Amino acid sequence: MMEFINFYLIPGLVLGSIYALGAIGITLTFSILRFANFAHGETMLLGVYITYSLVQFSGVHPLIALPFGALLTVIVVLGIDRAFYKPFRNSPTIMVVIASFGMMLMVRSMVQFIWGVQLKGMTQGIQRPMIFFDSLRISPKHITIIGAAIVLMLAVHYLLSRTKIGKAMRAMSDSPELAKLTGIDTEKVVRMTWIVGGALATAAGVFLAIDTHIDTNMGFKMLLPMFAAAILGGIGRPFGAVAGGLVIGIVEEISSYPWIGVEPLLNPGYKAGVAFAIMIGMLLWRPSGLFKGKVF
């Protein structure tokens, strides 16, 4: 039992929190800008490398460098929107999706060009897990990641439910046409969407880097589970994205628990397939997701 919690459930929760943060950005972009942003994983990648450089440069803890890394990443993302997505604002969705695909390749190549393709570590050394009640083992970095993720999710909740710009984001997600007729500054809403998405993607990437390591394919590897989480929760439902992220993170991890006999139920190498299976299943049987999201 404790083995299940320590080695499957807690890592699942950590991975799920990371997916959840990334999926919020995907679901907001999907519902407000109305396109599936393939470059979201690469936003995460860029955020990780910028934060990594800040850590190398200043020697501070990654969590302290994170806000500055997120700020710089958001500036780049806003520049990308201005230069590459804004000209497509009134174009058919497919053109923007393809543009984001191109952006994904460009950003990744750029990162590989600047920082190289070798594996890197965000933090040095190995952490000794803390032990509670003699048997519950949690490593401090996992506590930090889950705690920080909760704080960020509460911040998003506050933004969307209490602030004028957050309500305008939800309004535009309901109906972009009516938002314009109402006089809502839709470009401002779009900018805010990139800011929230970019900052959360950076956070998710840095948490993943703290938990594991840094490599230039991490953004792309995260893309599928993040999309699966957004679809599972329902497009346009940030809380759905959080729930979807947690479900997918936990299911991926516990899928390799030896449920039957002593062998893992599913070879850990197939973890990514679990997210894919959930996504396909949802699209087939319940495309609106768990929380009644939009269906395009």
Added chain:
Amino acid sequence: MSNSELQTVLELDQIIGGYGDTQILHGVSMRVDPGEIVVIIGPNGAGKSTAMKAVFGLLNLSGGKVRLNGEDITNMPPDQVVHHGVCYVPQTSNIFPSLTVEENLEMGAFVRTDDFRPRLQELYDIFPPLAEKRRQAAGTLSGGQRQMVAMAKAMMLEPQILLLDEPTAGLSPKYRGEIFAIVKTVNATGTPILMVEQNAKQALKIANRGYVLVDGKNKFEGSGHDLLEDAEVAEMFLGGGAPP
């Protein structure tokens, strides 16, 4: 009958336009004076809603002028028109369904920079059912109440003029009467209203004046009462025979 140019709130002067290459309006003229309810009626495809959209900058006019309080607002983009104090309630998708009633009204006040809460209270006084359901998602309300939200949302700006595109479309007769009563209430607070309506008879009863559009041109115009009495109008658009 004719007021001086300065008094007119909204004026459409021989407007010509349509969507893409299809021309729908072939020189439509109308005006709304302070405090008036003006109704546009006519057969399907006559360009009623299109004329209204033209005011709001939703289609490109190739000719003619739209003036608001004498100022030229022809082909001004919708967000600018809102800033000038024209609010438009489309026929469908006129509320944000996942936002609460109160959030909908707040969004209506998006361009306001001052404190909108006194205005919110005023509107709750005009629309008591909305005050009751202020925390409820607008999408869960009945058709009539959604129309109330849509109108109240537009009224948050204290507009110079309110444009309503078929506010009673798809509503049962009971709600229709309720909506016309609300239109009168809103108008009584001093806001002039330009309204497109299919339920011509009922609409003309509450209207100061009306315009009949046919094939993108003015066909008749007159006071609500005169149009109701006019035998030709009655036969063509009010379902036969002048009322007794």
